[in-house]
Amino acid sequence: MYNVYRIREDFPILKTTINGKPLIYLDNSATTQKPAVVIDTICEYYKQYNANIHRSVHYLGVKATEIYEKVRGDIAKFINAPNSNCIVFTKGATESINLVAYGWGRKFLKEGDEILITLMEHHSNIVPWQMLSIEKGIKIKFVPLNDDGSLNLTAFKELLTERTKLVSITHVSNVLGIINPIKEIIDTSHKAGAIVLIDGAQSVPSIPIDVQNLDADFLVFSAHKMLGPTGIGILYGKEDLLEEMDPLLGGGDMIKKVTKDYSVWADIPYKFEGGTQNIAGVIGFGKAIEYLNNLGLEHIYKHEKTLVSYTLKRLLNIDGIKIYGPTTENLRLNIISFNYKDIHPHDVATILDREGIAIRAGHQCAQPLHSYLGISASCRASFYLYNTEEEVDKFIEALEKVNMVFKNGNRRTI
Amino acid sequence: MEIEELYKEIILDHYQNPRNYGDLDLSSNFYRGAYPFCTAEGENSLCGDAIYLQFFIEDGKLIDIKFKGEGCALSLASASIMTEMVKGKTLEEIESLINKVKLILEGKEESSDELGDFQALEGVKNLPVRIKCVLLAWTVLEDGIRDYKKKISP
Numbered sequence A: 001m002y003n004v005y006r007i008r009e010d011f012p013i014l015k016t017t018i019n020g021k022p023l024i025y026l027d028n029s030a031t032t033q034k035p036a037v038v039i040d041t042i043c044e045y046y047k048q049y050n051a052n053i054h055r056s057v058h059y060l061g062v063k064a065t066e067i068y069e070k071v072r073g074d075i076a077k078f079i080n081a082p083n084s085n086c087i088v089f090t091k092g093a094t095e096s097i098n099l100v101a102y103g104w105g106r107k108f109l110k111e112g113d114e115i116l117i118t119l120m121e122h123h124s125n126i127v128p129w130q131m132l133s134i135e136k137g138i139k140i141k142f143v144p145l146n147d148d149g150s151l152n153l154t155a156f157k158e159l160l161t162e163r164t165k166l167v168s169i170t171h172v173s174n175v176l177g178i179i180n181p182i183k184e185i186i187d188t189s190h191k192a193g194a195i196v197l198i199d200g201a202q203s204v205p206s207i208p209i210d211v212q213n214l215d216a217d218f219l220v221f222s223a224h225k226m227l228g229p230t231g232i233g234i235l236y237g238k239e240d241l242l243e244e245m246d247p248l249l250g251g252g253d254m255i256k257k258v259t260k261d262y263s264v265w266a267d268i269p270y271k272f273e274g275g276t277q278n279i280a281g282v283i284g285f286g287k288a289i290e291y292l293n294n295l296g297l298e299h300i301y302k303h304e305k306t307l308v309s310y311t312l313k314r315l316l317n318i319d320g321i322k323i324y325g326p327t328t329e330n331l332r333l334n335i336i337s338f339n340y341k342d343i344h345p346h347d348v349a350t351i352l353d354r355e356g357i358a359i360r361a362g363h364q365c366a367q368p369l370h371s372y373l374g375i376s377a378s379c380r381a382s383f384y385l386y387n388t389e390e391e392v393d394k395f396i397e398a399l400e401k402v403n404m405v406f407k408n409g410n411r412r413t414i
Numbered sequence B: 001m002e003i004e005e006l007y008k009e010i011i012l013d014h015y016q017n018p019r020n021y022g023d024l025d026l027s028s029n030f031y032r033g034a035y036p037f038c039t040a041e042g043e044n045s046l047c048g049d050a051i052y053l054q055f056f057i058e059d060g061k062l063i064d065i066k067f068k069g070e071g072c073a074l075s076l077a078s079a080s081i082m083t084e085m086v087k088g089k090t091l092e093e094i095e096s097l098i099n100k101v102k103l104i105l106e107g108k109e110e111s112s113d114e115l116g117d118f119q120a121l122e123g124v125k126n127l128p129v130r131i132k133c134v135l136l137a138w139t140v141l142e143d144g145i146r147d148y149k150k151k152i153s154p
């Protein structure tokens, strides 16, 4: 039985008050809170077995290395990767995408090649490709959206040509909450001869993912959006792709042999992990994965769906709320972006903050999507496994307060 | 601080009924001899706030100003208040006013009556993330005046 009140007990921060009000944290797409077990595990590492990995033969070094490598295996299982060699530790989804852009793209893409992304991408899945395109003369094409914000699959198929070498696409939009049909996208892309990178930053925390069943070529995600610490993320890649990719960082730990004239790189995944790694981050992430496994992702997913459909229903009853993306919950995960009358999102967020409610306001690192929607900013409420319907009720009440502060008025600019 | 202390009546009034909003009427006789016609713009990339100013300077005095923009209540109210305050002042007076506004928002100086409606915005100094919203119009004007000076004495 999924008991959200019991789960909340595991999160120390949920007991804090903000401006004298209990914290209601609805900014989970930016980063999630951490359960005590994750925080304690990180402290334990520093207090009891802090040592560098892969380098020392002493007890502490061996223990730290063992746990670090065990986490790699746990993460491989979590996404059903064929083995742990396919799991590269990075500092986050952003670095993972950059690693593919430079390690793979720089090596294999040529002038005239095309990369297909979508209008709903996070900046981290746009900017690295733009940087690469300046260097390599490749072309970036954006798949447009349908009126409800969903991906225009007809246009996608038209844009996919023999020049397309890579399709890089988010599984779940961090603004619209839309779940993209990635299985279909991967199959179609493969038939056209392109490989596919899935940005799982928003989906891996809530949707069970099987990279082998999907036949994904790359999958990237960040620990901090799934109960883990900041500064740690994953690049999953098919073994043959990782094998042929170049590393980004040269240095210690990523080599087999160094001479004055040349070096031989280590095997995957180590050749991508130059320098001392974020050991505490990896160990903390391992605990987060264990916590998620204990709850069961399918239960978390169901919980979020229930909250989103409840919130949508309540929001749609408020006069002047404009919701972006589909208003039925079946296409959505845990995210709702909206605007309230012509009140600027920053004013909404400031007033909610006085009520102890944390939401996101701004362009949410998705400016091309916001321009497409014809707005410069939006408000975003996003849920995770510890949010409750009572919190949604408070959030809705607080929106009424926003309206009161603004006295129901609109702007007149004549 | 209660939220109503931030979103005071006066601020909402400037936000909802902005003063000096729109474009200057360039065909008007009033501006003959005034040279040059100045524009300045700036944005807060993080928020998407944007302010666009048009103004005329004659004999070292800012004789007219209008603004347009997009943004939160605080940034637009601040712009509206600013246009009222700077109109008719000399460039030196305006520059010292801009400095004063900055010091107030940094908490280094108290506001006083000479700051008129701007006093209502003083509470923002307790909300660091919003200070740049209030400052935007003022820094845009500061840049505009700097450009004007370069233009007349390069």
Ligand SMILES: Cc1ncc(COP(=O)(O)O)c(C=O)c1O
Pocket: A029, A030, A091, A092, A093, A094, A095, A122, A124, A125, A170, A172, A173, A174, A199, A201, A202, A222, A233, A365
């Ligand atoms: C869809 C999506 N992709 C990528 C990222 C980047 O993640 P990180 O900042 O952890 O590298 C985010 C984070 O907001 C995201 O929402």
